[in-house]
Amino acid sequence: MEALTRRGKSDAPVTKLTVGDLELDLLSRQVRRAGQKVDLQPREFRLLEYLMRHAGQVVTRTMLLEGVWDYHFDPQTNVIDVHVSRLRQKIDKPFASALLHTVRNAGYMVRAEGG
Amino acid sequence: MSFPGSALRLPLMADAPRPIEARAVARRPVRSLILRLPAFVRDAAWFRSPLLRSAGVRFALIYAALLGLSAASLAVFLWWATAGLLDRQTEAAIRADAQGLSERWLDGNLPALMLTIDDRLAQNVDDDAIYLLVDPNMRRLAGNLSAWPSTVTDANTWYPLPVEHAGMQSLARAQRFDLPGGYHLLIGRDVHLRAQLRDLLTNALLWALVVVVGMASIGAVIARGLFRRTIANISDTASAIAAGNFARRVALSGRGDEFDQLAETINDMLDRIGRLMDGVRQVSNAIAHDLRTPIARARTKLEDAALHASTEVDLRAAIDQATADLDGIVRIFQALLRIAEIEAGARRGAFTTLDLEPLLADIAELYGVVAEEREQRLVLDVTGPLKIHGDQDLIQQALANLLDNALKFSPPAGTVTLSARASRIGVEIAVADQGPGIPAADRARATERFYRGESARSTPGSGLGLALVQAVAQLHGGGIVLADAAPGLRAVLTLARGDDHPVPAPALAVESRVS
Numbered sequence: 034m035e036a037l038t039r040r041g042k043s044d045a046p047v048t049k050l051t052v053g054d055l056e057l058d059l060l061s062r063q064v065r066r067a068g069q070k071v072d073l074q075p076r077e078f079r080l081l082e083y084l085m086r087h088a089g090q091v092v093t094r095t096m097l098l099e100g101v102w103d104y105h106f107d108p109q110t111n112v113i114d115v116h117v118s119r120l121r122q123k124i125d126k127p128f129a130s131a132l133l134h135t136v137r138n139a140g141y142m143v144r145a146e147g148g
Numbered sequence: 149m150s151f152p153g154s155a156l157r158l159p160l161m162a163d164a165p166r167p168i169e170a171r172a173v174a175r176r177p178v179r180s181l182i183l184r185l186p187a188f189v190r191d192a193a194w195f196r197s198p199l200l201r202s203a204g205v206r207f208a209l210i211y212a213a214l215l216g217l218s219a220a221s222l223a224v225f226l227w228w229a230t231a232g233l234l235d236r237q238t239e240a241a242i243r244a245d246a247q248g249l250s251e252r253w254l255d256g257n258l259p260a261l262m263l264t265i266d267d268r269l270a271q272n273v274d275d276d277a278i279y280l281l282v283d284p285n286m287r288r289l290a291g292n293l294s295a296w297p298s299t300v301t302d303a304n305t306w307y308p309l310p311v312e313h314a315g316m317q318s319l320a321r322a323q324r325f326d327l328p329g330g331y332h333l334l335i336g337r338d339v340h341l342r343a344q345l346r347d348l349l350t351n352a353l354l355w356a357l358v359v360v361v362g363m364a365s366i367g368a369v370i371a372r373g374l375f376r377r378t379i380a381n382i383s384d385t386a387s388a389i390a391a392g393n394f395a396r397r398v399a400l401s402g403r404g405d406e407f408d409q410l411a412e413t414i415n416d417m418l419d420r421i422g423r424l425m426d427g428v429r430q431v432s433n434a435i436a437h438d439l440r441t442p443i444a445r446a447r448t449k450l451e452d453a454a455l456h457a458s459t460e461v462d463l464r465a466a467i468d469q470a471t472a473d474l475d476g477i478v479r480i481f482q483a484l485l486r487i488a489e490i491e492a493g494a495r496r497g498a499f500t501t502l503d504l505e506p507l508l509a510d511i512a513e514l515y516g517v518v519a520e521e522r523e524q525r526l527v528l529d530v531t532g533p534l535k536i537h538g539d540q541d542l543i544q545q546a547l548a549n550l551l552d553n554a555l556k557f558s559p560p561a562g563t564v565t566l567s568a569r570a571s572r573i574g575v576e577i578a579v580a581d582q583g584p585g586i587p588a589a590d591r592a593r594a595t596e597r598f599y600r601g602e603s604a605r606s607t608p609g610s611g612l613g614l615a616l617v618q619a620v621a622q623l624h625g626g627g628i629v630l631a632d633a634a635p636g637l638r639a640v641l642t643l644a645r646g647d648d649h650p651v652p653a654p655a656l657a658v659e660s661r662v663s
Contacts, residue, residue, distance in 0.1 A: 104514075106541060107483075
């Protein structure tokens with residue numbers, strides 16, 4: 034419930050999402066990490082957007098499948114894991130600190146170090 | 149004046165016309181009889197006798213009624229063609245007679261007419277002519293009738309006239325002609341031949357009735373015998389199955405008639421019920437068997453951790469693993485429930501018109517990344533438009549399951565092809581891989597719940613993927629066919645277009661591009 038209200042508040046006027054040094058511009062559809070431009074595929078962009086909108090919260094694989102792909106079923110294999118790991122390659126790998134974390138037996142979370 | 153031929157005499161007019169009141173009195177009880185069956189008929193034992201409840205006897209009665217009806221209409225026609233013809237001939241003869249006699253009257257008046265009548269009577273070989281000429285006082289002047297019958301009052305009307313002819317009761321038809329000067333002439337013909345014919349027809353009809361009843365009885369016996377024999381075959385089988393012998397089937401006569409068709413339908417139904425029951429039995433066995441292993445494993449891990457874990461990290465790791473195992477079990481149950489829900493047809497209400505082109509592109513994108521990760525290739529080959537009436541979520545899930553399998557079993561650097569094209573019944577979607585495939589002998593069983601191929605023993609999975617695909621296909625009026633892709637497996641999923649989606653017209657195809 035708390036998560037929902039928080040999301041509701043941030044939803045309407047926001048044009049830019051920020052977590053740590055990661056910035057996602059919803060209007061120009063551009064992503065920057067530490068001032069450096071990161072090139073993302075449209076689906077990767079939507080995946081990151083969804084994760085950043087839920088920054089600080091655990092996002093399950095089912096939530097991602099529904100929120101990003103609009104699929105309402107439970108895939109047998111690690112389809113989502115593959116997509117998340119690709120995204121991680123682009124936004125975390127070249128940088129010193131990780132923003133996209135795996136939560137065991139639950140899902141993922143985008144969170145700034147110490148945040 | 150002599151009477152040529154035998155003398156005819158009017159019988160005594162003793163029977164006066166019936167009193168009219170009698171008929172009015174008789175009407176009331178008749179009406180109440182029509183309105184409802186009398187109690188003795190309704191309550192009679194014969195009315196509910198087994199004989200009347202037999203379908204064979206009912207058919208025989210209908211058959212007898214039809215036979216009787218056609219016999220009756222034939223009799224009516226015969227009557228019209230014979231007795232009616234005689235009547236018409238008689239009337240024509242009398243009219244001709246009258247014409248001749250009136251000419252005699254005009255030629256030579258009364259004596260000539262009387263002479264002619266006597267001549268005609270003398271020359272009448274058949275002895276069936278009746279003449280009577282009377283004066284204004286109704287006294288007989290000529291003819292062979294003893295007196296003027298009191299019933300004959302009007303001219304130009306046909307009267308039936310009972311006469312006594314040589315001591316024999318007979319019937320005549322007569323007409324009255326009025327002559328100038330108050331003289332009356334009656335001309336008639338004895339029609340006893342017609343009466344004889346009527347008797348003949350009545351007799352024939354009675355005999356025909358006897359024959360009809362006889363044939364109907366024989367027909368009833370035969371029909372009942374046939375019914376009993378055929379129904380006995382079916383009811384014996386039903387009783388045997390009710391008694392627990394599920395292998396029994398209705399025997400076919402081989403004639404291919406309606407009863408054979410019924411027997412085939414019943415046998416098909418029994419086969420289907422048998423297959424479903426086998427399925428239920430297998431599923432419950434498989435649930436017991438397949439779920440025992442992960443539950444036992446989770447239990448062992450927890451037990452092991454409780455006994456041997458020395459640090460909190462170890463303990464937590466063990467709990468995490470056990471949780472993951474139990475999650476897997478929950479997923480299996482969810483999949484089972486989902487298949488059951490699909491098979492029950494509950495989701496048919498959520499059917500909408502779908503274009504499979506973007507749907508296929510989306511899912512290929514989702515799994516393309518997985519393929520790349522494994523250094524495999526996912527090729528999409530779609531020729532649209534592919535419009536069907538269906539459930540989007542279920543079709544996506546079925547496709548996901550097929551792609552999941554294909555990628556799982558394909559070797560590294562292998563290619564998985566997702567192709568789709570419009571077919572006669574709707575859409576045909578094929579997923580081909582280059583994996584080990586499924587042996588031909590096992591393909592039919594591959595869509596059963598919990599089926600795991602030999603090559604799949606070492607890979608993760610529940611054995612429910614293809615079962616769900618099959619359920620989805622059947623919900624959409626299609627099916628899934630597994631074939632050899634040489635090498636690999638080619639799974640062909642067919643989805644029917646759906647009732648309110650006939651063959652898409654070209655205009656519709658253009659529309660779908662625009663939208």
